[in-house]
Amino acid sequence: MSNPILERAASNGVSLEMRGAVAVVSLRRPAKRNALNDALVEALRDVFQNLPADARAAVIQGEGDHFCAGLDLSELKERNAGEGMHHSRGWHVALDAVQFGRVPVIAALHGAVVGGGLELASASHIRVADESTFYALPEGTRGIFVGGGGSVRVPKLIGVARMTDMMLTGRVYNAQDGERLGFAQYLVPQGQALDKAIELATRIATNAPLTNYALMHALPRIAEQPADHGLFTEALMASIAQSAPEAKERVRAFLEGKAAKVQKSS
Ligand code: 1HE
Numbered sequence: 001m002s003n004p005i006l007e008r009a010a011s012n013g014v015s016l017e018m019r020g021a022v023a024v025v026s027l028r029r030p031a032k033r034n035a036l037n038d039a040l041v042e043a044l045r046d047v048f049q050n051l052p053a054d055a056r057a058a059v060i061q062g063e064g065d066h067f068c069a070g071l072d073l074s075e076l077k078e079r080n081a082g083e084g085m086h087h088s089r090g091w092h093v094a095l096d097a098v099q100f101g102r103v104p105v106i107a108a109l110h111g112a113v114v115g116g117g118l119e120l121a122s123a124s125h126i127r128v129a130d131e132s133t134f135y136a137l138p139e140g141t142r143g144i145f146v147g148g149g150g151s152v153r154v155p156k157l158i159g160v161a162r163m164t165d166m167m168l169t170g171r172v173y174n175a176q177d178g179e180r181l182g183f184a185q186y187l188v189p190q191g192q193a194l195d196k197a198i199e200l201a202t203r204i205a206t207n208a209p210l211t212n213y214a215l216m217h218a219l220p221r222i223a224e225q226p227a228d229h230g231l232f233t234e235a236l237m238a239s240i241a242q243s244a245p246e247a248k249e250r251v252r253a254f255l256e257g258k259a260a261k262v263q264k265s266s
Pocket of ligand 1: 031033035065066068071074088115116117144147148
């Protein structure tokens with residue numbers, strides 16, 4: 001790796017390894033359960049803002065027994081109100097780099113996905129959880145609030161009522177319930193989340209890049225627009241995507257019987 005930004009990120013606990021066209025990003029602070037201190041949040045931001053040009057999809061995972069224990073609570077105790085505001089805004093920039101970067105991001109989840117760890121997972125586009133995964137928002141019981149975009153992103157997955165309950169009561173959801181409620185789109189046996197995430201990312205990497213980009217950037221914005229505006233944005237995005245040479249080639253291949261049909265699922 002010769003990129004100094006990625007080298008600095010690696011020394012601060014976030015490494016990147018290319019597997020074909022998939023960038024595998026790893027949180028590497030297992031002794032602290034991948035708790036996110038300031039250096040790690042900045043490293044995450046830097047990695048996702050500087051993915052290699054040949055990356056067409058990314059996976060994020062945590063080393064050790066847990067995906068991520070959330071905010072590093074040891075850094076919280078010294079912060080005043082102004083510093084707290086800037087700290088939260090720094091998380092927003094980092095997690096926006098995950099959600100609104102250049103390529104789709106698949107989170108491979110296991111063990112604790114809690115607090116800021118759940119906020120990070122929620123910024124990804126697809127979540128694959130193994131059976132050891134559990135989800136919680138201990139902020140409520142620790143006397144704090146979410147600050148990494150959780151109040152915006154988590155209700156989009158499970159609804160405001162469930163998030164309120166999690167924060168008021170400290171409720172923890174297991175992997176099965178998490179999939180049923182919408183935290184994860186895929187549930188796999190213990191130890192298999194990373195392989196499944198890489199398999200999905202490898203498939204996604206073969207899509208037309210402009211279609212992937214449109215899905216990541218247009219869908220969440222359209223969801224927040226009034227219907228009339230959303231339909232207009234959709235029409236704009238559709239016309240841009242279908243005018244790309246790659247789209248024309250792919251459609252022609254299907255019409256000539258050279259592209260796969262949609263198969264009934266088993
Ligand atoms: C930590 C953190 C952390 C572990 N900050 N140091 N997040 C939380 O409230 C979750 C807090 N963590 C836990 O509940 C547990 O650690 C776990 C369920 C994740 C894992 O349990 P376990 O038994 O495997 O590990 P452990 O023994 O609790 O922790 C191992 C070490 O990691 C230990 O340090 P050590 O020096 O004694 O070895 C822990 O202190 C340390 N550790 N989690 C700091 N979070 C943008 S705002 C977001 C707001 C939030 O995210 S609030 C939620 C914070």
